[in-house]
């Protein structure tokens with residue numbers, strides 16, 4: 254099974270090729286940019302959920318598959334960052350090609366809230382490399398990845414949640430976002446109970 258940085262290379266190439274293919278197949282018009290923005294948001298969601306739920310799934314359903322996912326958590330996280338910076342790149346292209354449409358699709362509060370998610374994504378991606386992670390130290394690393402992970406989760410919950418009433422297509426995406434939080438919370442409560450038992454014994 255593919256793993257490690259090779260996985261990052263292949264996933265990043267596939268997302269970039271998908272985005273470029275969508276833009277080119279639409280003749281480089283605005284509709285192509287919109288399709289590429291939506292498609293990269295979806296690849297980002299899947300990659301984010303794989304990284305965000307990796308430890309929790311090993312806790313809840315230990316198996317060869319979940320342990321593989323856990324071993325590659327860092328690589329799914331970095332691939333998510335690549336996919337989401339492509340999302341941003343295509344958004345910037347749309348903003349420069351058609352400003353009026355850009356402001357119809359977004360607003361200043363989204364830019365501030367979703368823009369802050371990018372600060373977390375950049376910091377989390379940078380500290381997925383050994384040297385910056387060692388520089389930060391394990392306690393701060395855990396805090397950054399805990400807070401950043403939930404901030405990004407909230408960004409997806411808002412971005413997907415506001416589209417759920419518009420089209421049935423968004424129901425499975427909404428279900429995936431909800432399932433990710435449920436898995437994390439279940440694993441957290443199970444770990445908490447186990448620690449309570451250890452503490453009592």
Ligand code: HEM
Nearest residue numbers: 287290291294344358359364367368370405408409412413
């Ligand atoms: C400055 C930051 C961002 C801007 C300006 C932005 C802008 C946009 C725009 C304009 C669309 C709609 C494209 C269309 O319908 O044609 C979109 C879709 C979306 N964005 Fe972003 N975005 C930003 C950051 C984020 C972040 C941080 C997340 C999640 C962590 C996110 C998740 C999504 C999702 C889930 C969709 C819907 C995709 C779909 O229709 O399936 N975006 N974004």
